[in-house]
Amino acid sequence: MTNVVELIPEADGAKLVRPSHRVYDHGTTLDGEKLRPGVWFHGTKRDGEDGEKPVNEWLCGPLYVDAVTRSDSQEADYGLLLRFRNQDGRWLTWAMPSELLAGRPEAILSVLLSMGLKIAHRHRARVVAYIADQEPRKRITAATATGWHGPELFITPTGNIGKGEAIYQAESAADGDYGKAGTLEGWREGIGALLPGNPLLQLGIGTALAGPLLQPLGIHTGGGFHLLWDSSNGKTTVVQCAASAWGHGVHFTLKWNATANGMEGIAALRNDCLLALDELGQADPRYVGDVVYSVADGIGKQRAGRSSAARKVRRWRVMLLSSGEVTLETKMAEAGKRTRAGQDVRLVTVSAGRTFGAWDNLHGHQTGASLSDSLKRASAIHYGHAGPAFVLALVERGELGDLPAMLEAIRAHFPADPGQSARVAERFAIVALALELAVGVGLLPMANGEGIASMVELFKGWQAGRGEGPSEDGQILKALADFIDRHGGSRFQSVEAGSDEVRDRAGYWENTPTGRLYLFTRSGLEEATKGFDPSRVVRALDSVGAIAKRDRGRAQASKRLPDGSNPKLYWINPARLEPDG
Known part of the structure; x- marks a missing residue:
């Protein structure tokens, strides 16, 4: 010094x-x-x-x-x-x-x-x-x-x-696996040159470069993408290439099996940068949902210090890039948990199945596996240059104050309804902005506009796979359809006189000219949609017209039963619960 x-x-x-x-x-x-x-x-x-x-x-x-x-x-x-x-x-x-x-x-x-x-x-x-x-x-x-x-x-x-x-300044010498080797030109030739025509690779590199844009854009929380497909198709390679913008492709990429506390620590070291995670299947299903919330929201747990006084809470902003053979929903289901819309939106699932594994353009390679091998080698030889070079270019150009307006212009390419879809659209737009800025400073050898077009394509693919409306609606309707499929013949009793009693009754059934209806008790409906507030369940049912009968001003309707009781029940048409219902 x-x-x-x-x-x-x-x-x-x-x-x-x-x-x-x-x-x-x-x-x-x-x-x-x-x-x-x-x-x-x-x-x-x-x-x-x-x-x-x-x-x-x-x-x-x-x-x-x-x-x-x-x-x-x-x-x-x-x-x-x-x-x-x-x-x-x-x-x-x-x-x-x-x-x-x-x-x-x-x-x-x-x-x-x-x-x-x-x-x-x-x-x-x-x-x-x-x-x-x-x-x-x-x-x-x-x-x-x-x-x-x-x-x-x-x-x-x-x-x-x-x-x-x-x-x-920190309590330890931990460096967060930031590091450099090789050259920037070597990285551009080994990884950057293979971006054209490969939207998933563009998504990975764009996510790695988008972290430094969050603070200038006034965005105080992060989020990211989860690449989903079968094993050995190249999705891990995409994550390692993204990691190589800041450190060694393998070492800068972590596994999902880290503890929640450990994930907080590394997220804090990656503030305004990239958190790259591989193998979602290795995560602890009991806590993985909480980890997604914590990492994306950028705030750690309150802990006591050496004197038992509250320590300063860790905070961070990161872009997250993940890969795996299972979805967050599937992983959480292993522990009997259900994903919430906030988790789906924070970690957006993107299909990693392309023309040749994770690739669309092989750039002269005979197979997708050959391209993956070449990229992996490059990510372990030339690394740690692209991220710092991108940040330095942003500083030298002095245009950080213009980024919100730039993002707004790019955001217009991503039409989305307000709410969850709009939040995901913004995240894809931020990645597109990072790609276009990197092209503009000569960091990425791509044509102007290709990054935007590729992210729009991936966003539309996400929209098509997700369907219309808030994702909670789909989860609620699916939960009810699954419950009826599993228990329709065992836990619902006919409303006809003389029908057999059923154990653990969740409701009743009644045949009508248009099909069978299931009349849920309140406790039965709460069990079928565990984790969702009843009023939220009703909104989801109303969105598809699944409530077949209701008393005025209520979501339930009374039903006179042979035993003389007249309970208020939720009259649900199961045909309306199906996606094409």
């Missing part, structure tokens, strides 16, 4: 006053004693009747405290910027939160040791004391979250993009 005030002078600098610490970048000699590079404590000890005897103790490798870090408000997030040389001779930095000094030394030492600082084991606690005692004059802004910090600075755990002085 530049303009750093070094607090600890070299041995040939100011006169040594004991007791004190000094840092030596190179080996030196002091009073005839050879000293290895590192932090030394120069003290004294009593030596019998002769008085004090000088003592020199080596604590660790070269380690400086260069600056105090803190938030722009100068009221929170205080820390210390450590700079040290590890065992391979590399100079590394860590912005250490000062709150770690309130706990046991191991919290600090474990990070330094993992980054390669050599520490004298018997003096390890004194290394932390040395750090705590320093009082650097320099001040630097601490960034406790990745992503945008103002309109010209984007921060990742591995470095800054754009203009401005701030440093990422």
Whole structure:
């Protein structure tokens, strides 16, 4: 770093006053004693009747405290910027939160040791004391979250993009698997050049680049797409190619089997970026729905800190790209849970079945498998360049303030009814915007407008597969149809006199000239549509005209039964529950 005030002078600098610490970048000699590079404590000890005897103790490798870090408000997030040389001779930095000094030394030492600082084991606690005692004059802004910090600075755990002085500060050295290898040109040739004619690959790369657009667009929550198809068709390759925009194609891609807490941690590290997940089938069906809500909504759980006081809640904005052989609905059903519309909208299922596996244009390859293999190799050789290059281009062009108007213009290509469909349309439009911007800055070798056309095609495919109306309607109607199919002959009793009693009765049935009707009791209807409010169920039934009879002002109608009772029941026509009913 530049303009750093070094607090600890070299041995040939100011006169040594004991007791004190000094840092030596190179080996030196002091009073005839050879000293290895590192932090030394120069003290004294009593030596019998002769008085004090000088003592020199080596604590660790070269380690400086260069600056105090803190938030722009100068009221929170205080820390210390450590700079040290590890065992391979590399100079590394860590912005250490000062709150770690309130706990046991191991919290600090474990990070330094993992980054390669050599520490004298018997003096390890004194290394932390040395750090705590320093009082650097320099001040630097601490960034406790990745992503945008103002309109010209984007921060990742591995470095800054754009203009401005701030440093990422965290309790650990975790880098979120951001990384670089190869070249940007190699990525463009190995992955970017294969985008034309391949809408799914465009969706993947566009999703990876859309994360940095959320904050300038004023969108405070995320969401994403789930690629669904059979195994080995190339959908995982799409996810790995998307991941390669920010890190190693395989390593930046996580598995769905991570814990909910672990997913929160990685989502926070991917703020304003991409969360790539593979194999939805490996997720825990009990919690996967909650994970989708949490990741998309960008807020973690409230937890207590070391002092039992509430800790700051983690927040993030991410674009999510997932793949798997099952849908979110199927996975949640394994635990007896039902998806809600909010989950469907947050993680939009996109069919990954194309002409050749996940591909439409093989670009000279003989098979889809050959194309997949080539893309996977490229994602592990040339990676970590496209995302930062895209952000840098956005900063240099200075057009972040124009993005909302650009999105509105592209949004016009995605006609959708208000509500859930409109939210999904907006997400596809954001991806289309990312693609068009990347083409405009020369990052992606595609024709202008192709990204928009491809996303419109995928959006229309989603609309066709989903059907009309809110997705809750479809779920409710399907649940009722399934319940009647399973229990129509066993848990519904005929309204005719002398009919046999049934166990666990959910209602009655009555034959009419137009077909059989099922008269649900309130408890039977609630059981069949578990998880939905009764009023919401009625709205879904009304949307298809499935309530065959009702008393004035009610969703139910009375029915005189042979036993003399006159209960109010929901008269449902099962023919209306079918999609073509």
